[in-house]
Amino acid sequence: TQLLEQSPQFLSxxxxxxxxxxxxxxxxxxxxxxxxxxxxxxxVLLVTVVTGGxxxxxxxxxxxxxxxxxxxxxxxxAAQPGDTGLYLCAGQPPRxxxxxxxxxxxxLMVKP
Amino acid sequence: xxxVTQTPKFQVLKTGQSMTLxxxxxxxHNSMYWYRQDPGMGLxxxxxxxxxxxxxxxxxxxxxxxxxxxxxxxSLRLESAAPSQTSVxxxxxSKANYGYTFGSGTRLTVV
Numbered sequence: 711t712q713l714l715e716q717s718p719q720f721l722s723x724x725x726x727x728x729x730x731x732x733x734x735x736x737x738x739x740x741x742x743x744x745x746x747x748x749x750x751x752x753x754v755l756l757v758t759v760v761t762g763g764x765x766x767x768x769x770x771x772x773x774x775x776x777x778x779x780x781x782x783x784x785x786x787x788a789a790q791p792g793d794t795g796l797y798l799c800a801g802q803p804p805r806x807x808x809x810x811x812x813x814x815x816x817x818l819m820v821k822p
Numbered sequence: 823x824x825x826v827t828q829t830p831k832f833q834v835l836k837t838g839q840s841m842t843l844x845x846x847x848x849x850x851h852n853s854m855y856w857y858r859q860d861p862g863m864g865l866x867x868x869x870x871x872x873x874x875x876x877x878x879x880x881x882x883x884x885x886x887x888x889x890x891x892x893x894x895x896x897s898l899r900l901e902s903a904a905p906s907q908t909s910v911x912x913x914x915x916s917k918a919n920y921g922y923t924f925g926s927g928t929r930l931t932v933v
Contacts, residue, residue: 741919745921750926750927752914798864798865807853808853808918809870810922
């Protein structure tokens, strides 16, 4: 089983602050995805990164895939209350078809 | 653009009762999945179906059965519910090398 560990588990910040969430593993993944889940809803895909070292930006969110494809980070600039939610990373193991391994999640609260 | 539809949204069962959670997708995806989400445990895969006509066990299959009725529908059955099966259940679908589309979940309480 390939495990993904996310840190921190909980994060409470003020509006306007920056933050980084980490997703780490000792295993290599073919790709890595980030999801955001709001209360009472299912996770929603934010981004997929495929190439080692790849950086993708989605407005104020920056996603990076590690060079060795074992880890990833999500950086949010100038967080807003609308960013509040549970952030999940999910890795696609090699030769596992479209199966994903999910991290435990980072629960973010952004206070106005 | 319904995506993935799960029914029911909420359910309370007594220990030993049975029920089926329904899931349907309208995106022509080949693969479908059932997860459970518990506090501190993240999303754990119960069963999946890589394509119509196939099903396989995931990480936590005990106490559950599934049926891939056709390409659109993938149901999850609890034959004899136990309090340990109290959880939020999510169905998801995907096509090859793309991300998952999740339903909005079924909140199940077993008393």
